[in-house]
Structure formats: structure tokens, C-alpha cells
Amino acid sequence: MGHAKTLPADLSAPGFVRGWQARSLVVAVLFTVTAVVLATLDHSAEHIYRAWVVGLMMCFGFSVGGLALLMVQHVTGGKWGLLLRRPLEAMTRTLPLVFVYWIVTGLWMKKLFLWARFSDAAAALKAGLINETEAHAIEWKRPMLNPEAFWIVGLICFAIWAFYTWKLNSWSLQRDADGPSTTAYWIRKFDNLSGFGIVVYALTMTAAVIYWVMSMDVTWYSSVYGLLFLVGEGYQVLALAVLTALSLSKAEPIKTILRKTEQYDLGKFMMAFVMLNIYLAFSQFLIIWSGNLPEEIVWYMNRINGHWGIIITLDFIFHWLIPFSLLLSRDIKTNKKRLMRVAQWMIFAKAFDLFWLVEPNFKDAAGNLHFSWGILEYIAVPVAMVSLWVAYYSWQLTRRPLVQTNDPHLAEILEPEHAHA
Amino acid sequence: MALPREGIYGLLAEFETPTELVIAAKAAHDAGWRRLDCYSPYPLEEAAEVIGFHRNRVPLVTLIGGLMGLCAMFSLETWISTLAYPLNIAGRPTYSWPAFIVPAYEWTILFAGLSAAFGMLALNGLPSLYHPLFNAPSFRNGATVDKFFLCLEATDPKFDASEAKAFLEGFHPNSVVEVEY
Numbered sequence: 001m002g003h004a005k006t007l008p009a010d011l012s013a014p015g016f017v018r019g020w021q022a023r024s025l026v027v028a029v030l031f032t033v034t035a036v037v038l039a040t041l042d043h044s045a046e047h048i049y050r051a052w053v054v055g056l057m058m059c060f061g062f063s064v065g066g067l068a069l070l071m072v073q074h075v076t077g078g079k080w081g082l083l084l085r086r087p088l089e090a091m092t093r094t095l096p097l098v099f100v101y102w103i104v105t106g107l108w109m110k111k112l113f114l115w116a117r118f119s120d121a122a123a124a125l126k127a128g129l130i131n132e133t134e135a136h137a138i139e140w141k142r143p144m145l146n147p148e149a150f151w152i153v154g155l156i157c158f159a160i161w162a163f164y165t166w167k168l169n170s171w172s173l174q175r176d177a178d179g180p181s182t183t184a185y186w187i188r189k190f191d192n193l194s195g196f197g198i199v200v201y202a203l204t205m206t207a208a209v210i211y212w213v214m215s216m217d218v219t220w221y222s223s224v225y226g227l228l229f230l231v232g233e234g235y236q237v238l239a240l241a242v243l244t245a246l247s248l249s250k251a252e253p254i255k256t257i258l259r260k261t262e263q264y265d266l267g268k269f270m271m272a273f274v275m276l277n278i279y280l281a282f283s284q285f286l287i288i289w290s291g292n293l294p295e296e297i298v299w300y301m302n303r304i305n306g307h308w309g310i311i312i313t314l315d316f317i318f319h320w321l322i323p324f325s326l327l328l329s330r331d332i333k334t335n336k337k338r339l340m341r342v343a344q345w346m347i348f349a350k351a352f353d354l355f356w357l358v359e360p361n362f363k364d365a366a367g368n369l370h371f372s373w374g375i376l377e378y379i380a381v382p383v384a385m386v387s388l389w390v391a392y393y394s395w396q397l398t399r400r401p402l403v404q405t406n407d408p409h410l411a412e413i414l415e416p417e418h419a420h421a
Numbered sequence: 422m423a424l425p426r427e428g429i430y431g432l433l434a435e436f437e438t439p440t441e442l443v444i445a446a447k448a449a450h451d452a453g454w455r456r457l458d459c460y461s462p463y464p465l466e467e468a469a470e471v472i473g474f475h476r477n478r479v480p481l482v483t484l485i486g487g488l489m490g491l492c493a494m495f496s497l498e499t500w501i502s503t504l505a506y507p508l509n510i511a512g513r514p515t516y517s518w519p520a521f522i523v524p525a526y527e528w529t530i531l532f533a534g535l536s537a538a539f540g541m542l543a544l545n546g547l548p549s550l551y552h553p554l555f556n557a558p559s560f561r562n563g564a565t566v567d568k569f570f571l572c573l574e575a576t577d578p579k580f581d582a583s584e585a586k587a588f589l590e591g592f593h594p595n596s597v598v599e600v601e602y
Binding site for chain 2: 290292
């Protein structure tokens with residue numbers, strides 16, 4: 001039975017965050033060089049474009065997924081939110097880098113999307129470049145899947161995310177500048193913005209993943225696709241946010257406010273996302289497997305046959321079985337070091353899942369997993385892109401106090417905690 | 422189930438406030454008492470903490486129950502579909518495991534939930550038709566209303582009726598009574 005702790009006077013990020021920044025920049029450079037070497041060995045840059053999408057989706061997931069989780073915690077409240085708020089805000093402020101990654105993806109559009117490569121599907125069919133199904137799908141989906149729409153929809157989405165990022169971040173500083181008498185006012189204000197924002201996020205995010213990932217296979221469609229990515233973003237963002245909070249807890253100010261209670265809660269929250277993620281992924285599979293329709297089943301056959309079965313099995317193990325089994329344990333959830341390992345593992349598993357989603361979209365790899373130097377780009381390019389992103393994120397972490405002070409939960413989180421068995 | 426016994430179950434002290442109970446319980450635990458328990462009308466986390474709340478086997482029982490449910494349903498479905506009543510459903514193999522997952526999962530949850538509930542009851546000795554503490558009128562009247570109790574049990578090797586009574590009275594409880602089996 002101790003007394004309430006007091007918050008340290010200096011709430012800025014500890015010095016070692018600068019070290020994270022420097023280290024991830026070095027990793028980014030090393031892996032960029034690796035990516036170039038691999039492309040030379042492969043005599044083709046083809047896999048760079050594909051792996052770029054994996055990198056884009058990882059960084060997009062952290063940034064815009066961070067925005068979503070930030071809004072969720074504003075709406076739900078709770079002490080866990082106070083702990084993650086500033087890391088999540090830092091994630092949202094990396095949107096400019098994601099925007100640049102997206103522009104590059106757009107410039108490589110013709111390499112990635114059949115609908116962008118062939119403006120005349122009939123001619124391409126005659127020339128034997130695509131099959132009849134693809135020609136039909138390209139023509140049928142033309143109103144949505146065309147280069148102009150790709151740019152316009154993308155720009156609208158980024159404008160909306162930027163607006164929410166700007167509002168939530170600037171209000172957050174104003175909120176701290178105002179005194180405690182304004183707390184209720186600010187909570188209401190954040191609530192109102194975030195509640196609607198979550199809906200808008202779900203719609204814009206769905207549009208984005210349809211354009212950027214799903215349409216790489218122009219013939220296929222799945223109505224749960226947006227939701228699958230939405231939950232996947234929760235999965236990776238929560239893992240990164242927990243990893244950040246636990247790493248920062250080695251020093252003040254997070255050291256003072258991180259308690260076992262909230263750490264345990266966050267561990268349970270991670271478990272919930274692990275479950276929801278496999279639930280949606282398996283639902284999609286079960287429905288398509290049961291229907292066994294020629295329009296849909298091919299997508300899975302491309303991802304199961306020809307040794308892809310190994311990858312999908314590993315994906316299931318990496319993505320669900322391992323984090324699920326580990327997070328079942330209360331000891332692991334309350335042990336900082338172990339929970340950090342689980343969080344790191346989950347981020348890796350997410351990237352592995354994206355590899356399985358992206359690579360079989362292309363003719364040479366569909367239903368035919370084989371080694372080429374190029375396939376190693378799936379390690380080099382995303383690592384380089386995510387490392388650069390981490391450098392940016394670390395820099396953003398240092399730019400604000402790590403704790404929001406104008407918050408009713410602050411007093412509660414400083415109280416001593418009770419028994420944990 | 423405890424065998425019928427004779428003699429003293431323990432010494433029961435009644436406190437007016439939770440703080441007094443926690444202070445006394447902490448002192449008793451620090452003094453080396455291990456066979457002791459706190460009783461309060463509502464959950465009192467501090468009390469659990471100071472008397473050395475330890476983990477129990479409910480999670481293990483739940484895990485085993487869940488795995489049993491999983492295996493039971495998956496085997497049942499496999500047996501029905503491949504041996505007992507093989508049906509050709511849309512030309513699929515009779516052993517079509519994706520279709521078995523959902524019921525197997527449901528049984529995992531069901532068995533895990535039931536194991537947690539019944540495992541908890543089995544391990545904490547409920548339902549119990551008799552508990553010696555109810556022999557104390559103060560306990561009967563106050564334990565579920567507004568009084569806080571600390572019981573030092575006779576099975577503790579440190580237990581000595583007069584010493585324990587003196588120890589408890591040091592904390593100025595409302596009363597200290599001997600509880601018979």
C-alpha cells in the first residue's frame with residue numbers, strides 16, 4: 001500500500017529514441033543496397049515493385065492504422081489509451097512518408113496492375129497477353145479500376161487522413177495547454193471528431209486496399225477484404241504501440257506511468273486482435289472453399305498449390321498459432337521482455353502474411369512458388385522501407401511530451417496497483 | 422471435502438473498516454501466519470494482496486478442458502464423415518477438415534468455459550453445505566453486510582489460542598471469537 005506516484009517534470013522522450021532513429025536509418029541504407037544487389041543478381045527489378053507494395057502496406061498500416069486506433073481510444077477512453085496516445089499520434093504524423101511511398105507505387109502502376117497495363121483489353125486478349133476472364137474483368141471494372149480513378153481516390157483518401165491527423169494532433173497540444181477545467185470539453189470534442197472519423201476511416205481504408213492490393217488480381221473480389229485489412233492494421237499497430245511503450249518504459253516518463261495492470265490489459269487486447277484476425281481470414285477461406293465457384297476459388301488455389309501450401313501453413317502458424325499460444329499465458333503478458341518479443345513477432349508475421357497475399361498475384365508465381373534472387377526482395381525492400389519509416393516515427397516521438405497531462409486517467413494511472421497472480 | 426473435525430477452527434476478529442482489516446492482515450502475514458483468510462462484503466484487492474494471494478490451477482483446468490473439447494468435436498466429425506456416414510457433398514473428399522473447424526472451435530470454447538466455471542467451483546470447495554465460520558454469530562450477521570473479518574486458522578503451526586487472541590486484540594477489533602468446527 002504505497003502512495004500515488006508523481007509524474008516527472010520532464011515528459012520528453014528519453015535520449016535513446018535518437019539512437020533508434022540513427023540505427024534504423026543505417027538499416028534502411030543497408031537493405032536498400034541489398035535490394036539493388038538482389039535486383040542485379042535477378043537481372044530484373046520486377047520483384048522490387050511487388051515487394052514495394054508489401055512495404056507500402058506495412059507503413060500505411062502503422063500510420064493510418066495508428067490513426068484508427070487513436071480515434072478508437074478517444075471514443076472508448078480507458079487508461080490503456082493514455083499510455084499509447086502519444087506513440088499513436090507519432091505514428092499518424094508519419095503520413096507524409098506513406099504518401100511518398102504511395103506516389104512511387106502509382107508511378108509503377110503498369111508493372112503491378114493488369115487494369116493499368118492494358119487500356120485496351122480486347123487487343124491484349126487477341127495478342128495472348130491476358131486470358132478471357134481477365135479481359136472481361138478489366139472491361140467490366142473499368143469505371144473503378146483505371147489510372148485516373150487510382151490517383152483521384154488515393155488523393156481524396158490521403159486528404160481525409162491528413163485532415164484527421166492534423167486535427168487530432170493539434171488539438172492534443174491545445175488540450176494540454178489548457179487547464180484541467182477544460183478536460184470535459186476536450187473529451188467531448190475528441191469524441192465527436194473520432195466517432196465519425198472511425199466510420200470514414202473504415203470506408204477510405206477499404207477503398208485504398210482494393211486499389212492497392214486486391215486489384216492486383218483483377219478477376220477476384222471479396223467483400224470482407226477491407227475488414228480483413230482493418231483488423232490486420234489493428235494487429236500490427238497494437239503490436240508496435242505496445243512495443244514502443246514497453247521500450248520507452250526503461251526510462252522516464254513512461255517508467256512512472258506503466259503499470260502491470262495496463263500492460264496486462266494491452267496484452268489481452270493484442271490477443272483479441274489475434275483472434276479477430278484469424279476469424280476473418282478463416283471466414284473468407286471457409287466461405288470461398290464452401291462455394292467453390294470458379295470466379296473465386298482460383299485466388300486460393302494460386303496461394304495453396306505449387307508449394308504455396310507451405311507458405312499458407314506457416315502463415316497460419318506465424319500469424320495465429322504462435323501469438324495466440326503465447327498470449328494465452330498471463331506470465332508472458334505481464335513480463336515486459338516477453339511481451340515485447342511477442343509484439344516483434346506479430347509485426348514480422350504481418351509482413352509474412354502480406355508476402356503470401358501479394359506474390360501469387362503474378363503469373364510467374366501463381367500456384368508456383370519457386371526461388372529466384374528476386375523473391376528475396378520481399379525481405380530487403382520492406383525492411384528498408386519500414387526502417388526508414390521507423391526513423392521518421394522515432395523522430396516524431398521526440399517532438400512532443402510522451403504523456404498527455406490534461407486527462408482524468410492520469411491520476412488513476414499514478415495510483416499504486418493491486419495484486420496480480 | 423474436509424473430514425468432520427473437533428475443536429477450534431480458528432480465531433475470528435471482526436473489524437469495522439476495510440483499512441483496519443488490511444492493516445491487521447498485513448501484520449499477521451508479516452508475523453509469519455500463512456493459514457489465514459480475510460472475509461469482506463465486497464472484493465477487497467488490498468486484502469488479497471497482503472495475505473499473499475497466489476495463483477491457482479483454474480487456467481490449467483480451462484486449457485485442458487478446451488483442448489478436450491477441440492479433440493472431441495474434431496474426432497466426432499471425422500468419424501461421422503469418413504466412417505459412420507460418408508456423404509458425397511459437392512464432390513469433396515469425405516475428410517473435408519475446413520468444414521470441421523467451426524464446430525470444433527465452438528466446442529473448444531464451450532468446454533473451456535464449462536471447465537473454468539466447474540474447475541473454479543471444484544478447486545475452491547463450492548458448493549459447501551457447511552462452513553465452521555457460520556457458527557460465529559458476528560460472522561453470520563456482518564460478513565455479507567458491512568463488517569470485515571480476519572480469521573487465523575488453527576491448522577497454522579504458529580497457532581496458539583491465547584497468543585493468537587492477544588495478537589488480534591492488538592488491532593482493536595470489534596470482537597475476537599473462537600470458532601468451533
